[in-house]
Amino acid sequence: MLKEGELISRIRAAFCGEDPDLVLGIGDDTAVVRGIHGFTLYTKDLLIEDVHFLRRAHPPRLLGKKSLNVNLSDIAAMGGIPRYALLGLGCPQELETNWLEDFLGGFREAAAAASVLLIGGDVARAEKIAVSVTAVGEAERYVTRSGARPGDGLYVSGTPGDSGQGLELLKKGLQPGDDPGADPLLLAHLDPAPRLALGRELGKRAIASAMIDLSDGPAVDLGHICEESGCGAVVESRLLPLSKALRRFQAEAVHMALHGGEDYELLFTVPPDNEKKLDSLRRTFPITRIGRMVKEPGIFLEDDGVRSPLTPAGFSHF
Amino acid sequence: MLKEGELISRIRAAFCGEDPDLVLGIGDDTAVVRGIHGFTLYTKDLLIEDVHFLRRAHPPRLLGKKSLNVNLSDIAAMGGIPRYALLGLGCPQELETNWLEDFLGGFREAAAAASVLLIGGDVARAEKIAVSVTAVGEAERYVTRSGARPGDGLYVSGTPGDSGQGLELLKKGLQPGDDPGADPLLLAHLDPAPRLALGRELGKRAIASAMIDLSDGPAVDLGHICEESGCGAVVESRLLPLSKALRRFQAEAVHMALHGGEDYELLFTVPPDNEKKLDSLRRTFPITRIGRMVKEPGIFLEDDGVRSPLTPAGFSHF
Numbered sequence: 001m002l003k004e005g006e007l008i009s010r011i012r013a014a015f016c017g018e019d020p021d022l023v024l025g026i027g028d029d030t031a032v033v034r035g036i037h038g039f040t041l042y043t044k045d046l047l048i049e050d051v052h053f054l055r056r057a058h059p060p061r062l063l064g065k066k067s068l069n070v071n072l073s074d075i076a077a078m079g080g081i082p083r084y085a086l087l088g089l090g091c092p093q094e095l096e097t098n099w100l101e102d103f104l105g106g107f108r109e110a111a112a113a114a115s116v117l118l119i120g121g122d123v124a125r126a127e128k129i130a131v132s133v134t135a136v137g138e139a140e141r142y143v144t145r146s147g148a149r150p151g152d153g154l155y156v157s158g159t160p161g162d163s164g165q166g167l168e169l170l171k172k173g174l175q176p177g178d179d180p181g182a183d184p185l186l187l188a189h190l191d192p193a194p195r196l197a198l199g200r201e202l203g204k205r206a207i208a209s210a211m212i213d214l215s216d217g218p219a220v221d222l223g224h225i226c227e228e229s230g231c232g233a234v235v236e237s238r239l240l241p242l243s244k245a246l247r248r249f250q251a252e253a254v255h256m257a258l259h260g261g262e263d264y265e266l267l268f269t270v271p272p273d274n275e276k277k278l279d280s281l282r283r284t285f286p287i288t289r290i291g292r293m294v295k296e297p298g299i300f301l302e303d304d305g306v307r308s309p310l311t312p313a314g315f316s317h318f
Numbered sequence: 319m320l321k322e323g324e325l326i327s328r329i330r331a332a333f334c335g336e337d338p339d340l341v342l343g344i345g346d347d348t349a350v351v352r353g354i355h356g357f358t359l360y361t362k363d364l365l366i367e368d369v370h371f372l373r374r375a376h377p378p379r380l381l382g383k384k385s386l387n388v389n390l391s392d393i394a395a396m397g398g399i400p401r402y403a404l405l406g407l408g409c410p411q412e413l414e415t416n417w418l419e420d421f422l423g424g425f426r427e428a429a430a431a432a433s434v435l436l437i438g439g440d441v442a443r444a445e446k447i448a449v450s451v452t453a454v455g456e457a458e459r460y461v462t463r464s465g466a467r468p469g470d471g472l473y474v475s476g477t478p479g480d481s482g483q484g485l486e487l488l489k490k491g492l493q494p495g496d497d498p499g500a501d502p503l504l505l506a507h508l509d510p511a512p513r514l515a516l517g518r519e520l521g522k523r524a525i526a527s528a529m530i531d532l533s534d535g536p537a538v539d540l541g542h543i544c545e546e547s548g549c550g551a552v553v554e555s556r557l558l559p560l561s562k563a564l565r566r567f568q569a570e571a572v573h574m575a576l577h578g579g580e581d582y583e584l585l586f587t588v589p590p591d592n593e594k595k596l597d598s599l600r601r602t603f604p605i606t607r608i609g610r611m612v613k614e615p616g617i618f619l620e621d622d623g624v625r626s627p628l629t630p631a632g633f634s635h636f
Contacts, residue, residue: 011441015429017436022402025435025436025438034354042452042454044450046440046448047442048408048444084349104328104332111333117333118333118344119349119351120349121344122364124369126364126369128445128446130366130450134360134362
């Protein structure tokens, strides 16, 4: 079978097309179409049982929340406001009514928290649970992956790696409540929160020059920014914000922070002239400068003054 | 597990909400939101392997076409023009590159035929093939399920039952080409065409008072029009357009026409004053009057002057 990346490239190549209202097609966090409030944003994510989650390890309420929130994270990464969602749900026959009610309750919670309305969808029988959510958002101004320039600062929100480590612990059978010290990691994986307010500020106030949400880990997602922007990046390992919990459970915390996936934090670049505007956001949001954009193509890790190429190490789902 | 209908009712009840731009939420063929060209339409359908199709029986090219076309059919039923699509694709590891290329080729064919652009999506590993398509359309004027009034004529496009019978024959192992007489039935199931041009005329020229696409069979889908419009309907069995192929392969052709699913034809109602406007479409489109809307609630079948309640007999997927 084709690899995911290759398949996406083929789809992207096969479906390029012109349209008077289409501003941005396949290849960014969301598609962008002209809309009544400036631009309309579209994104769609799949969550498949035993690939993206284990039924016994993921409480249905949190899975319901996550299935919407991972889509809202894409809208956050464009600087948009989410408005609507459509939910496709493939349900195994044996699925309990309680499971469904909890899942829908969680989905509703996430929708209410972001003022998102569910406007349609489809349910069908399936052997494994399959969740497909489409989210629709809007923005007067949006941020792509392609606007980074050499000299821009490179920033991340939150503490990447927590979700990847949480997944490791879940695989070992740990559940929330088993060890309070592990809960931030487990919940980073089970119940990630989209950075809507931060994304919005970075977009609306034109602070970020490029932005992406962290779904495959910084090493991979930074690669998308570099590729689309036509420049390179240097990450300084000493600058990486590592949570106390991650450091406790993971000896290779820097590695996990760079390669762990599903953090749904924002990775973004800021031109030097905008650093002051960014300062005003630091009081409200956990933002850390982790490096800078450079002219040479490629992604590099700087550790104690030594620079080495940072190659994606992949991240594992279940 | 909850039945599909009950689950949808629960979702509908749980997610009702107000929004200044939302015109029509869950419960019609598409959601309707205010848009730059009047209204924006949203719909989403799931196709799950072994539930909606068998991999060995459904040529991948035709499955690719169908996965988009069933969504375009919903947009046709609102009187809209489709514009964009998002594709979620769950692929088993062992799926061959050829299968994927054929599937995407078919999807592209259907997209090109309707001038639809693929603007986003997601691919993921899955044990069974899962296809989730979201279609976005537009309309200056849309037709709901709720506008039918007693005295309106009841119409259908094409020859319903062909797809249901085609499914029966596929289950028996028949494939296109095996028996030329069976091909129209098999293709009605494998490769349905959305009635976009007809739906558009009926909507734009305000000819239809209510409309729905036939996915679950006329007995079920007419029930949705009756329920949403608050009236009843009488179908005259002698008026049902039965294809020669259906009559050849099915002794109970009327039953199959009423209860077979997945025809993706349009079922619509026309006020007496609009009959003349409708006449102008008869030259271009295969339209048949099959009954009328009445004041008494319920759906009735009139056969040789004898009226009996028409209760949904369900239709089977694979």
